[in-house]
Amino acid sequence: MKSLFKKNQNSDAIMLQSFLLLIMTIIVTFSAILVIAIGHQLLETSRITADNIVKSLEKTVIDGNHDWKQWRFNSTLDTSTSYVEIHNLRSTAKTKHYYSPGTQKLLADQPQKIPLIHDLYYQENTGFLLFKAGHAKGINYNLWIKLQSQIKILARVMLITFIILLLTLITLPLYIHVITQRLTGSLTKLTHASQKISAENFKGAKKLPVPTSPTEVKQLAQSFNHLLDNLYYQNNKEKIFVANAAHELRTPIATIQSHAQLIKRHGQQHPEIINDSLTYIYQESTQMADLIEKLLTLSRADQMRLPLKSYNLSRSLQTIGNKFQKILPQKLALLLPEKISVTADQQTVEQIVANLLTNASKYSPANSVVTLILKQSPQQTTIQIYDQGMGISPEEKKHIFERFYRSNNVRGSIAGTGLGLAIVAQLAALNQLKLTVSDNVPQGSIFSLIFENRN
Numbered sequence: 350m351k352s353l354f355k356k357n358q359n360s361d362a363i364m365l366q367s368f369l370l371l372i373m374t375i376i377v378t379f380s381a382i383l384v385i386a387i388g389h390q391l392l393e394t395s396r397i398t399a400d401n402i403v404k405s406l407e408k409t410v411i412d413g414n415h416d417w418k419q420w421r422f423n424s425t426l427d428t429s430t431s432y433v434e435i436h437n438l439r440s441t442a443k444t445k446h447y448y449s450p451g452t453q454k455l456l457a458d459q460p461q462k463i464p465l466i467h468d469l470y471y472q473e474n475t476g477f478l479l480f481k482a483g484h485a486k487g488i489n490y491n492l493w494i495k496l497q498s499q500i501k502i503l504a505r506v507m508l509i510t511f512i513i514l515l516l517t518l519i520t521l522p523l524y525i526h527v528i529t530q531r532l533t534g535s536l537t538k539l540t541h542a543s544q545k546i547s548a549e550n551f552k553g554a555k556k557l558p559v560p561t562s563p564t565e566v567k568q569l570a571q572s573f574n575h576l577l578d579n580l581y582y583q584n585n586k587e588k589i590f591v592a593n594a595a596h597e598l599r600t601p602i603a604t605i606q607s608h609a610q611l612i613k614r615h616g617q618q619h620p621e622i623i624n625d626s627l628t629y630i631y632q633e634s635t636q637m638a639d640l641i642e643k644l645l646t647l648s649r650a651d652q653m654r655l656p657l658k659s660y661n662l663s664r665s666l667q668t669i670g671n672k673f674q675k676i677l678p679q680k681l682a683l684l685l686p687e688k689i690s691v692t693a694d695q696q697t698v699e700q701i702v703a704n705l706l707t708n709a710s711k712y713s714p715a716n717s718v719v720t721l722i723l724k725q726s727p728q729q730t731t732i733q734i735y736d737q738g739m740g741i742s743p744e745e746k747k748h749i750f751e752r753f754y755r756s757n758n759v760r761g762s763i764a765g766t767g768l769g770l771a772i773v774a775q776l777a778a779l780n781q782l783k784l785t786v787s788d789n790v791p792q793g794s795i796f797s798l799i800f801e802n803r804n
Contacts, residue, residue: 365525372517380510387506391499392479396468399481402426403492407485411435412444430498432456434491455493476500535560539570546577601633655694655779662698662730662800663689663723669699670721673706678715681706684722691730691800697776698798702732704773705796709736713793730800737793746786750774 405424411417411433421428432452437445448456460470460478470478476497483490542557556577559570608626616623663685670683691698702721709719717737724731741749748754752771777784783799 364529365522368521368525369518372521373514376510376514376517380507380514383510384503384506388499388503391496391502392466392469395479395494395496395499396481398426399468399479399492399494402428402431402494403481403483403490406433406435406490406492407483407488410437410486410488411447412437412442413447414450417447417449430495432493432495434493436489436491437487438489439487452493460493532563535563535566535570539566539573543573601637604633605630605637655697657692657694657780659690659692660695661688662691662732663687665695665699666702666721666723666732669702669706673703677706677710677719679710679713679717679719682718682720684720684724686723686725689723689725689730693780693782693800697780698782701773701776701780701798702734704769705734705798708769708773709734709738709794709796712736713738717793727802729802732798732800734796735789735793736795737789740788740792741786741794749786750784 402424405426406420409416409420411420417433431449432455433447433449434452434456435447437447455472455475458472458474460472460475460480463469463471463477468480470480470493472478475495477495477500479494479496481492481494483492538560539557546557557570557573559574560566608629612623612626616626666685667683670681670685674681674683706719706721713719713736718735719737720733720735722731722733722735724733750770750773752768754771774784777798781801783797783801785797785799787795787797789795
C-alpha cells in the first residue's frame with residue numbers, strides 16, 4: 350500500500366487509491382448505518398414484544414411455578430428468553446415475591462444500564478438485556494428479555510459487510526487496472542512517442558499515433574500533431590531565415606573585405622582606386638545596415654503586442670501622401686476621403702503604407718503614376734496602392750511575403766533585401782488586418798490593406 354501514497358504516481362495508482370478510499374468509505378459508512386438501523390429495529394421489535402408480555406402478565410395473577418407454566422402455555426407470545434420478577438403487594442397474597450425459572454440466577458449479578466439507550470442493560474455473563482416494568486391489581490412486574498438472538502443477527506450483518514469489503518479490496522485493484530489501461534494506455538503510447546520525437550530534436554516531420562478511443566485522447570493526439578507541424582514548420586523557417594540572413598550578409602562583407610584588401614595592397618601605388626573602393630565599401634555597409642535594421646524589425650515584430658486604438662486614418666494617409674509626393678520620382682495620386690477612422694496601431698500602419706509606397710516606386714518606371722486610395726464600405730475600410738510596374742506572376746504571388754524572397758527577374762538588377770514585404774505582412778497580422786495583392790490591368794500591381802469594421 351505504501352506505493353499508493355508516493356508523490357510521483359501514475360494514473361493507475363491515483364485511480365486505485367481514490368477508488369479504494371471512496372469504496373471503503375462508502376462500505377464502512379453503509380455498514381455502520383445498516384448495523385445501527387437493524388439494531389434499532391431489533392430493539393424496537395423486542396420492546397414491542399416486552400410491552401405485549403407485560404400487558405399479558407397484567408391480566409393474570411402468578412403466585413408460583415404452576416401459574417407461570419399455565420400462563421406460558423396459554424400465551425401466544427414467545428417467552429423463551431423472558432425472565433420475570435413479580436412483587437405482589439396485596440395483603441391477601443400467599444407469595445409476596447415470585448421469580449420465574451432462571452430469574453434469580455440471572456439477577457445474581459446486577460445488570461448495568463447502557464447510557465443514552467432506554468431500557469437497555471448489559472450483564473457480563475449474559476450479554477445485553479431489555480428491561481420492562483408493569484403494574485396491575487397491586488402487583489409489580491419486572492420483565493427481563495435476553496437479546497442474544499438479536500446480537501447474533503447483528504453479528505451476521507457485520508460479518509457479511511466485512512466479507513463484502515474484503516472482496517472489494519481484493520477485486521477492485523484488478524478492475525481499476527483494467528479500466529486505467531483502457532483509459533491511459535493510449536496516453537502512455539503518446540508519452541513514449543513524444544519522448545522519442547523529442548530525443549530526435551526535430552530532425553524530420555514526425556506524427557504521434559492517433560488512437561480511435563477515448564475521444565479526449567484522440568483529440569489530444571490530433572492537437573499534439575498540429576503543434577508538432579507548427580513547431581517543425583517554425584524550426585525549418587528559422588533555419589531558412591538564418592541561412593538566408595547569413596547568405597545576404599556574406600555578399601556585402603565579402604565586398605568590403607575585398608576592397609579593404611585592394612586599398613591595403615595597391616593604395617599607395619595607385620591612389621586613384623581609394624575613392625572608388627571607399628564608395629563601394631560605403632554602399633555595401635549601407636546595404637548591410639539596412640538588412641540588419643530590417644532583421645531587427647522582424648525580430649521585434651515577432652514578439653510585439655500592439656495597442657489597437659481608434660484614430661483618423663484619412664488625416665494620417667494625407668500626411669504620408671504629402672511627404673512621399675516630394676520624394677518619389679513617380680507622380681503620386683491621392684484619393685483620400687475625409688473623416689474615415691479605424692481601430693489599429695497608427696505607427697505600424699503608417700510604416701506599412703510607407704513600405705508599400707517605397708516598394709511600388711522601386712519597381713515602377715519614373716514616368717508612371719503611383720496611386721494611394723482610401724475607401725470604405727459598411728463591412729470594411731480598405732487602403733489600396735496601385736502601381737504601373739512590371740507586375741507579379743501568379744506563382745510569385747504565393748511567395749512575395751516570405752522572408753528573403755526575391756523574384757529571379759529583379760535579383761541583381763534592383764537593390765533590395767527581400768524583407769520589406771515580409772515586414773509589411775507581419776505588421777498587418779499584428780494589427781489584425783488582411784493584406785492582399787492583385788493585378789493592376791493593364792500593367793502593374795495593387796496591394797490592398799483591409800480593415801474589418803469593428804462594432
